[in-house]
Every structure is written in C-alpha cells, then in structure tokens.
Amino acid sequence: MKSKLYITLLLTLLACFSVKAEERNTLTSGDASSQKDSIIVTFGDKTRLVIYGENRKELEKIMKYDLNALLQDLKVRLDSASGDTTYLKEEVNGSAYLRQKDERDDKDYVRIGLRGVHVKDGDTQVSIDAKGVEVKDGTSDSTYRRIGKRFYRSHGGSSPRKGFNIAAGLNTYGENLANVEYDKVDYDLKPFGSRFISLGYVASTTVARGKNARLHFDFGADFSWYNLMFDGNNTIDKNDQRVTFPAVMGDSTKEIQMKKTKLVVPYVNLSFMPTVSFSHSFISYLSAGVYGGYRLGSYTKLRREGSKDVDHVRKNFFLEQFRYGLSAEIGIRNFPDLFVSYDINKLYEENRGPSVRMLSFGVRLF
Numbered sequence: 001m002k003s004k005l006y007i008t009l010l011l012t013l014l015a016c017f018s019v020k021a022e023e024r025n026t027l028t029s030g031d032a033s034s035q036k037d038s039i040i041v042t043f044g045d046k047t048r049l050v051i052y053g054e055n056r057k058e059l060e061k062i063m064k065y066d067l068n069a070l071l072q073d074l075k076v077r078l079d080s081a082s083g084d085t086t087y088l089k090e091e092v093n094g095s096a097y098l099r100q101k102d103e104r105d106d107k108d109y110v111r112i113g114l115r116g117v118h119v120k121d122g123d124t125q126v127s128i129d130a131k132g133v134e135v136k137d138g139t140s141d142s143t144y145r146r147i148g149k150r151f152y153r154s155h156g157g158s159s160p161r162k163g164f165n166i167a168a169g170l171n172t173y174g175e176n177l178a179n180v181e182y183d184k185v186d187y188d189l190k191p192f193g194s195r196f197i198s199l200g201y202v203a204s205t206t207v208a209r210g211k212n213a214r215l216h217f218d219f220g221a222d223f224s225w226y227n228l229m230f231d232g233n234n235t236i237d238k239n240d241q242r243v244t245f246p247a248v249m250g251d252s253t254k255e256i257q258m259k260k261t262k263l264v265v266p267y268v269n270l271s272f273m274p275t276v277s278f279s280h281s282f283i284s285y286l287s288a289g290v291y292g293g294y295r296l297g298s299y300t301k302l303r304r305e306g307s308k309d310v311d312h313v314r315k316n317f318f319l320e321q322f323r324y325g326l327s328a329e330i331g332i333r334n335f336p337d338l339f340v341s342y343d344i345n346k347l348y349e350e351n352r353g354p355s356v357r358m359l360s361f362g363v364r365l366f
Contacts, residue, residue, distance in 0.1 A: 169362015193229030
C-alpha cells in the first residue's frame, strides 16, 4: 500500500516539473522576442514599468504622448483607492494623453515660398534659405549647415555670424551739411539706385557661455562697394581745388538725358563686432562694433538714355583714403539678418567736396 502511495506521489511531482519546465521555456522564448520591442524601467526592486510595442517603430510613437500627465493621473487614482487595496488593475485610454501637434508635422512635404525651400522626408528636414542650407537629421538629433561647399555640425556654441558673409543694401547720406560751395540738389542720390554690397568672412571666438545666451568676439574682413547713383543728369568731376557736379553736356552744349550716372567706391575693411547670441528667442543675436576700411580706387559709370554703352572715368575725386565707423546687426529667426553701418569720417576730403557722411543699411544674406 505504501509503495503504491510513493509511486503516485512521484508521478505527480514529475508531472508538475514538466509543466513548470514548459512554462519556463515559453516565457523565456517570449521574453527573448519581447525584449527587442520592449522598454522596461525599474524603480527599486519591486516596481517595474513595461512599455511593449510590436516593433521599434511602434515604440517610437510613445514620444507623441505626455507620459508625465499620464503618471500624474495614475497617482490621483491610487490616492483615491481604498487604503487596504492590495491589487489594482486600471485600463487607461492612452489617446487622451496624445500631445497636441500640427498634423503637418507628421507628413512629408515640400514647401517653396518667400522664406526659401523646405523639405521634410521622414525624420530628415532640409531648409534652403538666405542663410544657406540646413539639414536636420531627426534620428541622430544633429544639425548641419552649409558654408561654401562644406557642411559643418552646429552645436549652438559658435557665433551666428561666423563664416562666409554676403550683405546687400542701400546707401544714403547719414549727414549732409549745408555748404556755400555746393547745391544739395546737384549731388542728391537716387534711393534705390545707390546700392551697397559686401563680401567677406567672419572668424569668431566664444568668451562667455550661459544657459540661454553666449558672448562672442567676431573678427571680420570684407570687400565692400559704395554705388552712389546721382539723381538727375549730373555727374561728378574734379578740378585742382575741389570736386564738382556738372550736368552731362553734349557737343552742342545741350544737356544730355542720362539713364545712369554713378560713382563707385570699393574698399577693403576690417571689423570687430562683439556679439550676443540667444538659444531660445525670436531674436537670434545682437551685434555691435567698429570697422575700418581702405579705399581701393574710385570711378564713375555713365550711360546715356536709350544707349547700352557705358563710359568709365577713373579719378580719386578727392575722396578720403580711409573710412571708419560704427556698425550694428540684429538676427531674426527665419528671416535675413539686418545690418546698419555709419561712417564717422566724411566721404570727401575737408574743403574738397560736400560735407557728407555715409549710412548703409540692408540685409545679410549669408
């Protein structure tokens, strides 16, 4: 009798062990497959948060949900449960915690407008605007910006002005004092014909770093051109004592109608501009400093009405050899940067020409 009892007990234990082994194998194989597509967060030894998805792409969708709000609501539910509750099962509709996002953020697109060309393809975004080409790779959370023919990774620590620069704008007289020798009408400028152009490079060093702002010292070198287009048929000339602004006359001593009469003055310049950049602001940077330049020459361009021929006259026109002044810039996100420059010295030599100082303003394209 006892032998039969032992045999029965032994068979029962063997059956239990076989069931446990099978369950263990099932769980092990299940864990192996789920570990690839699961996120397990442990809090101490007895608390575990498991997030399971069918594949990695499904797990990435969790970023669209506000988990902080979800956990706060769960805490409220736990607090409202009875104090002697040892088992709590809650089914929560996760769609209630979906972050409010523009549907366009999840769609691929190609947009062409005044602010440039913007393309989104999955996690990659490419923007082509006045500042150059920018590539954002969402998978690696990196940003690249193109300077010339190279891309560099931007870590947000360099000055926004660093690199190759192209600026374009307009010239006007910042100061035009009365002079008995000249009539202001004779050398007045056409507002939109008097253009300023600058090509240069800015090197920078960061001297202070804050949480939301940085201070940079920017050192620049550039070539710039004053294009001063006179309003009317007058041009600029010189005699032994000073410059003059006579009307262009024909062989019959009759005034000629001019399509263009312009004075061009090129300079090579150096600048020093302390710059403060902002990480999270509508204003991306503020910059102000000084500059100095050396005149490389000067000439006039004359074009008669109805003619394509252009005449050039190269003289120094008693222009000052050096220029120096103050400059300021402001960077606005998703918009070309704005600049203004004011020459402290006068354009012409003392008592050799009008008492004028130049003012230039416009946009920095790169």
